[in-house]
Amino acid sequence: MSSSPNEEAARAELHRAVVAAFCKVMNESGLPPMTVMSLAAAVVGSVYREVADQHRTGGCTCGWQPSPEADVEILQAALARATEAVPFADLRVVQVVGHA
């Protein structure tokens, strides 16, 4: 997978935000990791829904036209791909979560 420097910076920022939220929820809720993971995945889906709705109702004029079926396939593929290979820089974060 190739990505532009902009995409890599965006990925790193989102990663930091999601790991921070994940750790906070894990510590405060006592819920099992997979429950929290599933909630996080569901939140991505609901964010998609909100952004897509905004674009269908003219709330944004950037020109993006949501196509839920194809878009969900893209999101599912991204989720599957990301679980296969953990970038070296992320291993540290995973260990921190494991000890939390």
Ligand SMILES: [Zn+2]
């Ligand atoms: Zn837009």
